[in-house]
Amino acid sequence: MDAAFLALVVIVLVALAFDYTNGFHDAANAIAVAVSTKALTPRVALALAAVMNLVGALLSTEVAKTVGAGIIDAPEGDDGLRIVFAALIGAIVWNLITWYFGLPSSSSHALIGGLVGAALAAAHSVQWMGILDKVVIPMVLAPLIGFGLGYLFMLAILWTFRGAHVSRANRGFRYAQIVSSATMALGHGLQDAQKTMGVITLALYTSGELTANSSGDFEVPLWVVLAAALAISAGTYAGGFRIMRTLGRRIIQLTPAGGFSAQTVASGVMVTTATVFAVPVSTTHITTTSIMGVGATRRLSAVRWGVARSIMVAWVVTLPAAGAVAALVYFATDAVTG
Known part of the structure; x- marks a missing residue:
């Protein structure tokens, strides 16, 4: 086994480790609401999320192609592999820091920030227009759409069930949350597992193990899809209880109807962006x-804006923080190999 192939194997394993941390870091996204409203027990919710993450990861590879080819122009050879390795370490470190403090930051942006930081440290080109179109604009618009649709959908639920018996309606929405939790996990698999697929495919391309087609695109190998799907599912089942408490209780105490509304809106946005826009x-x-x-x-004061502010700060610093760690890792590997 030569050194280049060994380096590739290490990068694939590190990428799957990132995928695993992504699963336990972001598992709360799919299940926190259902657990907080007592629609599901934590372990049942985690098992459901793990299975649906796996299904979602197997449905599409469009986001993987965007991450693999639309963020940086990684060079072929050892330097390209070092860039991918540094990006993954930067993303993993930031994931672990925010997980420890219970902050639901973005694993996606940690990975993208890592790619950009490592590429800049290596003095290689970054596709800035691709980042603007595929990362920055969706990063701004998607949360605004989530907030607006969440508000409107909940108003529609309140108006539709205004005359319903409260306990009977709550029971019905708890059952409905099983479905909305499943679709949340499906959307999570469609989005987050594909980012790891894209990075592994990028590593295969830079090492010469995979070639692009005539249009400059590449297909994600089946074994990469399966490995990434299984890793994120395993990580999801491992759980993310610190972040679950933040999303489920600290932002606002949700009712079953509110939980169903939030999950339905979020899953709809995730599935649409993955399948229609591939961002x-x-x-x-x-x-x-x-x-x-x-x-x-309910009222604006019902949301604990102090907690929301802390979360937003984590969002803002994720890209540069993960990028900075990735740059340091690249310099370290360059010093060792140089």
């Missing part, structure tokens, strides 16, 4: 703002 949006951003939108239907 890597943050499942964390969309889930959090959907919850805020639902909570705002």
Whole structure:
């Protein structure tokens, strides 16, 4: 086994480790609301989320192609592999920091920030227009859409069931949350597992193990799809209880109807952006703002804006923080190999 192939194997394993941390970091996105409203027990919710993450990851590879080919122009050879490796370490470190403090930051943006930071450290080109179109604009619009639709959908639920018996309606919405939790996890698999697929495929391309077609695109190998799907599912089942408490209780105490509304809106946005637009949006951003939108239907003061502010700060610093760690890792690997 030569050194280049060994480096590729290490990068694939690190990528799957990132995928695993993504699963337990973002598992709360799919299940926190259902658990907080007592629609599901934590372990049952985690098992449901793990299965649906797996299904979602197997349905499409469009987001993977965007991440693999639309963010940076990684060079072929050892330097390209070092860029991918540094990007993954930067994303993993930031994931672990925010998980430790219970902040639902974006694993997607941590990975993208890592790619950009490592590419800049290596003095290689970054597709800035691609980042603007595929990352920055969706990063701004998706949370606003989540908040607005969450608010409107909850208003529609309140008006439709205004005369319903409260306990009977709550029971019905708890059952409905099983479905909405499943679709949330499906959307999470469609979005987040594909980002790891894209990075592994990028590593295969830079190492020469995979070639692009005549139009400059590449297909994601089946084994990459299966490995990424299984890794994120395993990570999801491992759980993310710190972040679950933040999303489920600290932003606002949700009712079963509110939980169903937030999950329905968030899953709809995630599935649409993955299948129609093929853009890597943050499942964390969309889930959090959907919850805020639902909570705002009571009154604006019902949302704990102090907690929301801390979460937003984590959002803002994720790209540069993960990029900075990735740049440092690249410099370290360059010093060792140079």
